[in-house]
Amino acid sequence: MSNTKEQLFNPIGDLVEKVSEDKREDDGTVADEEDRPVQEIESLCMRCREQGMTRMMLTSIPYFREVIIMSFRCEHCGFSNNEIQSAGMIRPEGIVCTIRCLGREDLDRQVVKSDTCTVEIPEFELTIPPFRGQLTTVEGLLRDVIADLGSGQPLRRIENEAAYNKIQGIIDACKEVLADDEDENEDTNGTVLKASQKDAPMKPFTIRLDDPAGNSFIEFRGSMTDPRWNMRTYHRTREQNIALGLVNPDEESESPKAPETEEAEAGLEGDDEIYVFPGTCSSCGHPSDTKVKKTSIPYFKEILIYSTNCEKCGYRDNEVKSGSAISPQGKRITLKVEDREDLSRDVLKSETGGLAIPEIDLVLQTGTLGGRFTTLEGILDQIYEELSTKVFASGDSRNQNDAFDHFLRKLKAVKNVEHPFTVILDDPLANSYLQNLYAPDPDPNMEIVMYDRTWEQNEELGLNDMKVEGYEQDAANDANAAKPDAKAEEAKA
Known part of the structure; x- marks a missing residue:
């Protein structure tokens, strides 16, 4: 089974070499159809309803996983489409992969984006919702953003000028990174330069991939110690598992037991009472509740866990405070x-x-x-x-x-x-x-x-001025001292 898997999902570099060897044959064809790394299948074009061609390649991405790369093109209407799908097992956890783009060399980093991945660029205030899977680069991702957002700009300019200006700001920021407005877009031979090859300044920005299925990835340089690259995992929520088809939505939710389970996993002991305090979200200003739960850490002390989750803007904040007396040391x-x-x-x-x-x-x-x-x-x-x-x-x-x-x-x-x-x-x-x-x-x-x-x-x-014993007498003395002053004010009046 393992040998078969290795034969089906060879590294993409090996497949490129194999294709190059096949092209050097005298007759220009591959001797064995089954050994061809790229398989071709006729399929229906959803735009013109004519027959197009889908090319499919099974490969593996180093340090990531096995994937299926598909490319469709219709010769009748010119429609084309590229997509990537995971061919491995569903990961037990979701991932957040982050890359800090500081120089133009970072625009050539490879990006694998699955159809369940959300892409965020905080500096541009841009969030790309889950869509079809892609195998591209950072530069290709930005060019897709320009193409997708720019197609509807003429109509937005007429119907909603505020939305037009906001989206145009995102488009201009992407173009500034790609240096598309620069005059030096070609080399001495007239070849169009990639954005990473242009001699132009670039503002740093961040790309964050959030994929609950764990099927997305950004290339790192050298090793996983790359300081501009980071990846962390997280446990999926019930809603995310339902969206991925891993949980039956008709089953009873176990969310009421979640706090007890989390405490058991963390080794905590506490009561089931949760206090709710109405408040205002610090991010959007809408009403938002803060939940507080008192619990105990074995061999330590009691603590208070604060949790705020705004349903309007999605802002979340968690904090822990001591629930015991101030320690003398x-x-x-x-x-x-x-x-x-x-x-x-x-x-x-x-x-x-x-x-x-x-x-x-x-x-x-x-x-x-x-x-x-x-x-x-x-x-x-x-x-x-x-x-x-x-x-x-x-x-x-x-x-x-x-x-x-x-x-x-x-x-x-x-x-x-x-x-x-x-x-x-x-x-x-x-x-x-x-x-x-x-x-x-x-x-x-x-x-x-x-x-x-x-x-x-x-x-x-603030402990030097804090007094927790005998403050009742001090309060009485302050009240008595204030009485003569009050009588003097009445006399003056």
Whole structure:
């Protein structure tokens, strides 16, 4: 079975060489029809109802999976269509693949977009909904955007000028990246240059592929440590599984049990009561509820989990706060990470906790990322996403970007545990937590130190002026002191 699969789905480079060898034969044909890498099938053209030709090739993309590439063309009306479909098993998780395009060389990166993939370019405020599958490049993706949006612009200009101006701004941004308005679009031989070959400045931008089926991909350069490339996985929701045909929509939903299941998986214990607080969405301003649940982490303390989900704009926010009294001391947790098993440790980083990795000179100050309850791998992914997005989008100089490329490469090596490293979690309120895999016994790779807070730390946290005992008498004294002043004001009146 494995030999047959290898014969059917050969790497695309091998197929190109095979086609080149076939073309060099004297009679110009292939000796064995079954050995041809490209199969041709007559099929009906849906535009003119005449017979066209569909060409189909089975191949594999390195570091990705097996795919079927199909190309249709009708010689009668000139209609053509290209599509790519996955030929492998359905992945158990969805993926988000991100590429930061900083130079023109990034426009040549290969892009595999399935028919369930959503494409986002935040800098252009552009979201491309799921459509047919494509095997293209970053440049090809931008040219498709220009062609698709530009076809309806004359009519929009008459019917809805506001929509026309908004879409035209997206088209102009894509054309600026491709440098289509530049005069130097041809070389000395008159050959039209690709966008990556043009000598023109390019503003950095980001392309993000979100595919719940896990069948989309963006090419990385060299290896998966490419600092401009990142991929993370996530668990699909029930709605996504229904859309993919993996779950029967008529079956009873298990969503009410989801909070209990998530807590069981995370090792949490808590009651079933969820508090709902009405509020306003910070993104769109529409009414949005915040849900709060109190739970307990074994061998630690009680915490409050806050969750906000706006049904109008889709804005989501999750945060974790302490549900216990203020600790009299701070806590510093030091963990020596030696293998990938350590990445699965649960981490609670409170909003007062800082995180540091000395080996790569990474220091997150207090308040960075807010309160988060995740795994060590999850918080490293969040750090990478936050840093790469903000710095690449800031438009820094090329030299600064090169230095940051080097830093992100080291951060990605830490994410992949290519070498041992140290994680230091320092929280002056002792509200942060790092899972002990040997609990209740001591963890040989973890050191926990309780320390007295400095006056400056107490001042920053507002503890120096906080009084929790004997404040009733102070309030009474303040009230008595205010009475003579009130009588004096009455006398003056």
